[in-house]
Amino acid sequence: MPEPTVPRLEISKLTRRYGGRAVVEDLSLSVPPGQVTCLLGPSGCGKSTTLRMVAGVETPDAGEIRVDGELICANGQGLPPEQRRIGLMFQDFALFPHLSVADNVAFGLSGAKDAQGRRVAELLERVGLGQYGAKYPHELSGGEQQRVALARALAPNPSIMLMDEPFSGLDNRLRDGIRDETIDILREQGAAVLLVTHEPEEAMRMADEIALMRAGRIVQKGAPYNIYNAPVDRDCMAFFSDVNVLTGRVHGALTETAFGQFFTPGVPDGDEVEIVIRPQHIKIDFDRNGRGPNPTMAEGTAVRGVVQRARFMGNESLVEFRMDHDGSLMRATVPNVFLPNPGNALWLMIRRDKCFLFPKRDLQSRIE
Numbered sequence: 141m142p143e144p145t146v147p148r149l150e151i152s153k154l155t156r157r158y159g160g161r162a163v164v165e166d167l168s169l170s171v172p173p174g175q176v177t178c179l180l181g182p183s184g185c186g187k188s189t190t191l192r193m194v195a196g197v198e199t200p201d202a203g204e205i206r207v208d209g210e211l212i213c214a215n216g217q218g219l220p221p222e223q224r225r226i227g228l229m230f231q232d233f234a235l236f237p238h239l240s241v242a243d244n245v246a247f248g249l250s251g252a253k254d255a256q257g258r259r260v261a262e263l264l265e266r267v268g269l270g271q272y273g274a275k276y277p278h279e280l281s282g283g284e285q286q287r288v289a290l291a292r293a294l295a296p297n298p299s300i301m302l303m304d305e306p307f308s309g310l311d312n313r314l315r316d317g318i319r320d321e322t323i324d325i326l327r328e329q330g331a332a333v334l335l336v337t338h339e340p341e342e343a344m345r346m347a348d349e350i351a352l353m354r355a356g357r358i359v360q361k362g363a364p365y366n367i368y369n370a371p372v373d374r375d376c377m378a379f380f381s382d383v384n385v386l387t388g389r390v391h392g393a394l395t396e397t398a399f400g401q402f403f404t405p406g407v408p409d410g411d412e413v414e415i416v417i418r419p420q421h422i423k424i425d426f427d428r429n430g431r432g433p434n435p436t437m438a439e440g441t442a443v444r445g446v447v448q449r450a451r452f453m454g455n456e457s458l459v460e461f462r463m464d465h466d467g468s469l470m471r472a473t474v475p476n477v478f479l480p481n482p483g484n485a486l487w488l489m490i491r492r493d494k495c496f497l498f499p500k501r502d503l504q505s506r507i508e
């Protein structure tokens with residue numbers, strides 16, 4: 141059997157309280173060499189606090205942090221940041237304005253000057269700024285400055301790179317390229333990357349693993365594909381896309397809705413369930429003199445709705461309906477251009493294989 145790889149970064153049961161309130165609670169995760177793990181979650185859920193504890197600029201109330209198996213923080217005590225072999229890249233990555241690009245990159249390096257010079261040249265080359273060593277930060281564009289910051293963070297060859305929304309200051313066009321380049325370099329170096337973002341697209345694009353956080357805890361962890369396609373609850377699903385929700389009560393393992401019956405095995409009779417569906421999995425059909433298409437096994441019963449608005453979004457069109465049966469709003473997306481006029485009646489069907497069933501959230505869990 142191959143030896144199990146020691147995680148480059150291992151966090152166990154990390155907790156941080158402010159004024160008695162836990163903002164990070166019992167958080168555990170590990171990142172192997174060359175992997176990008178993304179802490180994803182809404183504002184205030186504790187992502188940055190977690191990162192700051194790993195960096196060593198904030199002290200946990202409980203829990204442990206290990207780098208390459210070595211304990212660097214436990215029982216509220218830890219190594220100072222500069223001894224942790226951790227690189228940092230934050231959104232406000234301020235370069236030193238009075239130092240040249242080369243001196244900025246060399247800033248955290250120790251040892252012989254000529255070895256430092258070689259390392260700086262190699263890194264500037266790697267980030268595509270081989271000719272920029274003698275320039276000063278104010279002579280560079282935002283994207284170029286970001287790449288210098290990356291070279292500076294990589295220079296001491298950190299085992300771990302912590303990134304807190306590092307690309308949010310860049311415009312979209314620049315951002316995609318720099319994101320991909322950055323991750324390629326970090327993977328090549330075998331660094332473990334812990335990246336914080338509140339943007340699901342950024343997490344999906346960059347992460348090998350996403351840890352979805354809510355109120356200080358990880359609620360789901362997995363590869364982007366699994367998180368997107370097997371959400372553990374409605375909020376996890378809704379974090380990645382718009383959703384439509386139908387509710388119904390279970391009788392004999394079936395839940396009756398306007399769209400037909402849904403099989404809900406294992407849910408006790410009388411319990412309410414939510415049937416959650418993404419807009420791209422709703423099928424739209426035309427009205428045939430007040431009638432819709434016939435029911436099918438795969439898509440159930442069609443239900444009539446009246447178009448409220450339709451918008452072209454680039455790759456798809458988004459159509460919003462007011463449903464005849466209960467006055468609720470439902471959203472459907474259609475590839476390319478489909479822009480029916482407001483007031484038109486159309487029929488909606490739901491792709492059964494793309495629905496998720498969750499117990500209905502009660503009042504208590506809404507308050508939490």
Ligand SMILES: Nc1ncnc2c1ncn2[C@@H]1O[C@H](COP(=O)(O)OP(=O)(O)OP(=O)(O)O)[C@@H](O)[C@H]1O
Nearest residue numbers: 158163181182183184185186187188189190337338
């Ligand atoms: N020094 C502090 N003192 C008191 N409360 C704090 C402190 N730092 C953070 N908090 C609180 O802890 C919670 C988590 O903050 P944190 O910055 O970790 O969230 P986040 O998920 O990174 O949010 P964002 O995406 O907005 O940066 C927030 O409610 C915040 O107000």
